[in-house]
Amino acid sequence: METSLNNSTIFKNGLWDNNTALVQLLGLCPLLAVTGSMINGLGLGIATTFVLVGSNVTVSLIRKHIPKEIRIPIFVMLIASFVTNVQLLMNAFTYELYLVLGIFIPLIVTNCAIIGRAEAFASKNKLLPSFIDGLGQGIGFTFVLMLLGAFREFIGQGTILDGAHLLFGEWAKDLTIHFYITEQKFLLAILPPGAFIGLGLLIAFKNKINS
Amino acid sequence: MANSNDDNKTNSPSMKRSIINNGMILGLFALVSTGLIVVTHLLTKDKIAKEIELSLVRQLTQIVPSENYNNNVYQDCIIVNDHDLLGSKDDQKVYRMRNNGSNFGLMITTVAPDGYSGKINIALAISNEGNILGANILNHQETPGLGDKIERSKSDWLNQFNGLSLKQLDKEEWQVKKDGGQFDGLTGATITPRAVVKAVYKTIQFVESHNKLLFNKASNCSVSKDSILDTSNPEESTNGN
Numbered sequence A: 001m002e003t004s005l006n007n008s009t010i011f012k013n014g015l016w017d018n019n020t021a022l023v024q025l026l027g028l029c030p031l032l033a034v035t036g037s038m039i040n041g042l043g044l045g046i047a048t049t050f051v052l053v054g055s056n057v058t059v060s061l062i063r064k065h066i067p068k069e070i071r072i073p074i075f076v077m078l079i080a081s082f083v084t085n086v087q088l089l090m091n092a093f094t095y096e097l098y099l100v101l102g103i104f105i106p107l108i109v110t111n112c113a114i115i116g117r118a119e120a121f122a123s124k125n126k127l128l129p130s131f132i133d134g135l136g137q138g139i140g141f142t143f144v145l146m147l148l149g150a151f152r153e154f155i156g157q158g159t160i161l162d163g164a165h166l167l168f169g170e171w172a173k174d175l176t177i178h179f180y181i182t183e184q185k186f187l188l189a190i191l192p193p194g195a196f197i198g199l200g201l202l203i204a205f206k207n208k209i210n211s
Numbered sequence B: 001m002a003n004s005n006d007d008n009k010t011n012s013p014s015m016k017r018s019i020i021n022n023g024m025i026l027g028l029f030a031l032v033s034t035g036l037i038v039v040t041h042l043l044t045k046d047k048i049a050k051e052i053e054l055s056l057v058r059q060l061t062q063i064v065p066s067e068n069y070n071n072n073v074y075q076d077c078i079i080v081n082d083h084d085l086l087g088s089k090d091d092q093k094v095y096r097m098r099n100n101g102s103n104f105g106l107m108i109t110t111v112a113p114d115g116y117s118g119k120i121n122i123a124l125a126i127s128n129e130g131n132i133l134g135a136n137i138l139n140h141q142e143t144p145g146l147g148d149k150i151e152r153s154k155s156d157w158l159n160q161f162n163g164l165s166l167k168q169l170d171k172e173e174w175q176v177k178k179d180g181g182q183f184d185g186l187t188g189a190t191i192t193p194r195a196v197v198k199a200v201y202k203t204i205q206f207v208e209s210h211n212k213l214l215f216n217k218a219s220n221c222s223v224s225k226d227s228i229l230d231t232s233n234p235e236e237s238t239n240g241n
Helices: A007-017 A028-034 A038-061 A068-093 A095-109 A112-120 A127-157 A164-168 A170-175 A192-210 B002-063 B157-161 B191-216 B234-240
Strands: B077-080 B092-099 B102-115 B118-127 B132-139
Touching (some): A007 A127, A028 A038, A028 A095, A028 A127, A028 A192, A038 A068, A038 A095, A038 A112, A038 A127, A068 A095, A068 B002, A095 B002, A112 A127, B002 B092, B002 B102, B002 B118, B002 B132, B077 B191, B092 B191, B102 B191, B132 B157, B132 B191
Antiparallel strands (some): B077 B092, B102 B118
C-alpha cells in the first residue's frame, strides 16, 4: 500500500500529515527533555534526522534478509549500533560539535520514532522512498522541537535563540533576541511540565488548522 | 486440547528449525553490530583521548593566559586520587604550569558529586600561592536554563571565584549567600551553585595540603599514545577509559 505513494507525498507526510511528534506522538521522551530552548531543539533535531535517515536506509537495504519474527530485536541492534558509532565518530572528528550535540545522541536511542519508521516504512519500502521518509520525518520532528523550544524559551526566560553560538559559532551571539528581562524565571515553562502543556497546545493548534 | 497436541507434534521439528535459524541470524546481527562498534571504538579511542586532553588544555588557556607559563603543560601532569576532597573515586589530574622552571600554578580536575542531576566535573586553576586563577566547568547535566548558568559560556557566575584563597575567606564564607556565605547563587537553582562552591572549597584545601608534592612529583599521566611517558604504563591508560 505504502509503496504506491510518490516521493513528495512521503515527504509531506513526514512534515505534516503524519508528523512524528504531533500525529504519531512518538519520540516524546527526548522531546520533553531537551526543548527548554530553541537551539537545544535544533540540536536534537539535527542529530535525530541524521540517525533516522541512516537507520531507514540500512533497514531498507537489508529488509529482504530479515526474518519477520525477529525483526524488532534486529532493528534495535542496528539502531543502537548506528547511534553509538555516530557518537564515537563525532567525538573523535568533530569534537566541538560533539560537546554541543553529544548530550542529545544517547537520547536518540530511546526515541521510538526511529524504530517506528524502521518498522512501519523502511522494512517495506525501497531505498529511495525510505531515505525520503527518514528525511521528511526528521525535518518534521526538528520543526516541532524548535517550535516547542522557542515557545518554552520565550515564556520561561523571555528570549529566543539563546545559546545560538554553541551551535553556530561566535557570530551567532547576536542572533539572540531578548523580549523582556526577568529576574524570576517562569519555571513551569522551562521544566518538563511546560513541555507537556506546550505540546498539548501545539497538537490542538494543528488539529484546528486541519479541520 | 487434542488438536493443539497434534499441532505441536507436527510443528515441532520445523519450529525447532526456525528457532535455531532465527537465533543464528539474531546472533549474526549481534556480532556484526557489536563488531562495528568495536572497530569504531578502536579506531577512534586514541583520537578521542587526545581531543579530550587538547580541550582540557584549551580550557586552561581560557582561564589562565598562556604567557604566564612556558612548559608543555599537557605532558607535565600527575594523577591524584582523593575520594573525600576531590569528590570522586576516579583518578583526577593535576597539570603543572611552570615558567622557566619556577612554579607558576596548577590546574586540577575535580568533581562536585552532589549536583542537581549528578556529578559536575570542574577544572580549577590555582596559583603557586594558593589563589584561584579561574575555574571552568568540564561536564555537567544540570537543568538547562537554570543550573547550567554555571557554564562560562552562559554566564560569568564562575568568575566570582577568581583571586580567592583559603586565607581570604573563613570556612563559613565558602557557601552561597542563601546559606550565609559569600557567593552569589543562581536564580531558580540552589543545589547547583551549592555543589560547585563546596567542591571548589574542598579542592583548594586539597591543593593547600599537598602543595609541594603536587608540584614536585614526576609526571605520570599523559594520555596520548605518541608521548614517551605513556609507554611505561599502557595498562593504566586503557583502564581509565
